[in-house]
Amino acid sequence: MLPYAVAAWLFGIGLYGIATSRNFIHLVGCLGVCQSATYVLLLGLGYRWGSIAPIFYDHPPGTPAVDPVMQALVLTDIVVGATLTALLLVLTIQAYKRGGSLDPEKLRPMRAGSKSGRGQGSSRGKDEERTAP
Amino acid sequence: MTVILPLLFLLTAASGTAVVLVRDPTRQIFAIAVNGLVLTILFDALQAPDVALSELAVGSAAVPLLFLVALMAVRTQPPEEKS
């Protein structure tokens, strides 16, 4: 029961970190904690006491081994998850350049025809000049 | 193994909590690297050496570097508009 409770705890605290974060880069780190919660859950489901790893190089085939399907799922997930973390960081950098701040409270959604970020103080003329080819 | 595994699970919960509670991004990078290392040890104890290799290379080398360089890019380049 402990691994499943740990997975639920990690997911919950990751969500809490995302909801109360004051910095986008800190937010992406908390998303990584949520991802690790799923890894712990999957590998905890696939374990069996007294089994070997699912690699039959030193042991003869037929020895009880842990579940290889869960490990295959988690393996590709870790690598692809790191790539998506990189994509999120790039979006953070772009949002910082456009909005001027890394604080989720200070950035507002983009609206057509006006500059995003900081609500007030958008300059329409400069923005039209920038988007013209 | 019956004693080590619960301890490792509790250690994982603690390091995950540390990643969230460290608010400064520069310091959070170290917490992320330590979390990657703790997860590697946990995965190896759960008889998953492939996953442990993957998590070690990614969680302790690649991801902290990406965070570090992202922080540096944010600091060296000021935002374009100054209102």
Added chain:
Amino acid sequence: MSPRARVALLALAALILLPGAASVIAGLPPFGATIARYGERINAITPEARHVANMVSAINFDLRGLDTLGEEFMLLAAITGTVILLRGRRGEGKTGRAMRRPGRAVIPRSEAVVLACRIAGPLTALFGLYVVLHATVTPGGGFQGGVILASGTLLIYLGEGYVGWRDAVRSPWLDALEGGGALLFALCGLAPMLTGAAFMQNVLPLGTFRDPFSGGLMLVENLGVAMAVAGGFTQLFLEFMEETREADEPDEPGEESA
């Protein structure tokens, strides 16, 4: 939404979902009691059916190879998105003056670091190649080995500096590696159909058990994944580090340098 409202909503959602989560945790089988039957069957039949010793590689490249095809293209798409977003703003030139903050002293690289990187870099690359090639006998495979290889190129950056790194690791090669790896994997799926077999069916000779050359088509797919992951991650590092360079002059007339 104000922060307090957000935390209140989160607490409310946790309160509502907590009984459900508790009942699910209590209803799951006890930790370590048994594993799913699908995994049990795979452990029982794959060593004779495919002559491989690493079950995880067999699942990744043969039994569930279609899922890995999807994951690899997800990787490719994410890296392409990153490159487009970063290069679109910055242009394609390169300078030697990167990673410097104006007004801060530049500390020269210490010789211990250079020596350590020159020893550790080739060793890491060799270890990465070993992990890639022994996919079907020991813990290893394309995903793990590819990331180790990409981390090895970082040691080049630490030891030689930004200019040396940019000369050693060139962007066109990385593009070719990344795209070529994905193409190889997709061809491994389509090529068996030319001989009348199913998509991604293992048509090559299977080899002997516990030998590095076992598994048939798995080895080619493994190579494709290793190329794609190594090229992709190094491309990510390169794009991120390029992001911190100072631009010499604006890339297009009339636009301020970023």
